[in-house]
Amino acid sequence: MIDRRLQVLRVVAARGTVTAAAESLSYTPSAVSYQLRSLSRELGMPLLEQHGRGVRLTPAARLLVKRSDELYERWEQIRAELASAEPAQVGTLRLCGFSTAASALLPRVAERVTAAHPLASVRIIEADPEECFDLLLADRADLAVVVATSALPSVDDPRFDQRALLDDPLDLLVPEDHPLARRHSALLSEAATEPWIMDRPGRPYHHLVLAACSAAGFTPRIAHEAVEWETGAALVDAGFGVSLVPQLAHLPSGYRIVRVPLRGEPAPARRILTGVRRGARKQPSIATALTALEELAAERR
Numbered sequence: 001m002i003d004r005r006l007q008v009l010r011v012v013a014a015r016g017t018v019t020a021a022a023e024s025l026s027y028t029p030s031a032v033s034y035q036l037r038s039l040s041r042e043l044g045m046p047l048l049e050q051h052g053r054g055v056r057l058t059p060a061a062r063l064l065v066k067r068s069d070e071l072y073e074r075w076e077q078i079r080a081e082l083a084s085a086e087p088a089q090v091g092t093l094r095l096c097g098f099s100t101a102a103s104a105l106l107p108r109v110a111e112r113v114t115a116a117h118p119l120a121s122v123r124i125i126e127a128d129p130e131e132c133f134d135l136l137l138a139d140r141a142d143l144a145v146v147v148a149t150s151a152l153p154s155v156d157d158p159r160f161d162q163r164a165l166l167d168d169p170l171d172l173l174v175p176e177d178h179p180l181a182r183r184h185s186a187l188l189s190e191a192a193t194e195p196w197i198m199d200r201p202g203r204p205y206h207h208l209v210l211a212a213c214s215a216a217g218f219t220p221r222i223a224h225e226a227v228e229w230e231t232g233a234a235l236v237d238a239g240f241g242v243s244l245v246p247q248l249a250h251l252p253s254g255y256r257i258v259r260v261p262l263r264g265e266p267a268p269a270r271r272i273l274t275g276v277r278r279g280a281r282k283q284p285s286i287a288t289a290l291t292a293l294e295e296l297a298a299e300r301r
Helices: 004-015 019-026 029-043 059-085 101-102 106-116 129-137 206-214 229-236 284-300
Strands: 048-051 054-057 091-097 120-126 145-146 160-176 197-199 221-225 243-246 257-263 269-277
Touching: 004 019, 004 029, 004 054, 004 129, 019 029, 019 120, 019 129, 019 257, 048 243, 054 059, 059 197, 059 269, 059 284, 091 101, 091 106, 091 129, 101 106, 101 120, 106 120, 106 145, 106 284, 120 160, 129 145, 129 269, 145 284, 160 229, 197 206, 197 229, 197 243, 206 284, 229 257
Parallel strands: 091 120, 091 145, 197 221
Antiparallel strands: 048 054, 145 269, 160 243, 160 257, 160 269
C-alpha cells in the first residue's frame, strides 16, 4: 500500500490550499495539516512554506508529487493485475459524471457492470466536470464522464487517462410558433438576433454556448440565466428566448417547444470524454464500464 500521506500531498498540490484539499478528501483542515507535518518530519525536510496568507509547496514537495504520480500509476496497474487474477469481483465501482451523463449514460452502464460482475456494486455521483477529476484524484471515484472544457486537466496530465467518447450535437430550442420551428435544420447564425437563455457565467455549459455562438459569428444577447433544463424549457415555452440543448439531454414533456437540429461546418457539438486514474483502465469493473460506454456511444452515432 502507498502511504496515504502522499495522496494528501497530491491533493493539496492539485487544489492549491489545505482547506480545499480537506474538502476533496472529506477530512478536516487540521487533519490534512497534521498528515503533512508528519510526512515532513519523517522525510526530514519541509513540504509547505508560507506564501502571503497561505502556503505553497516547497521544491522538495513538488519533486515528491511528480515522482508519486509515477508511483500511483504503477499501483493502479498492480491493482488491475490483482483484480484480474481474482474471478469474483467484490467491491464498489464509483462512477461520476455531469448531469446529462449521470442521467442518460451512467444508469445503463451500472446495469451492465452489475450484470457482468454480480458481486460488485455501483455508485453514481453527479458532479461538474472539474469536480469529477478532483474525485478521481482523491480516490472517491473510479471513472468520470465529462464535457471537455478548457478548465479540465490537459490530456497529457500524468495523473489521468482521458479518452474521447462521443460528440453530442447541440439543438436549437425554440417555441413551437417560432419561424425556425418548422425547419428540418438551421444555422446557428440564424438565431443571432434572438434573446438567449443561458447557463450561469462560469459554468461549463455557459462557456460552451458562448464558444458555439462565437464560431457562428455573433455574441448572444443574454436575457435569462437557467441552470436546469426544465427551467430553460419553461422560459423558451413562455417566449422569453431561445437556447441550445444537447441531444443527450432529456427535456420534460408538456412544454410547447421544438428542438431544431443545427447544421454547419462544424455543426455545434460538445465533446464528451472519459477519465480514469492513469494505470486503472484495465481493472475489470472499470474496463467493463468503459466498454459499456463505448457501446452506448456507438449506438448514439
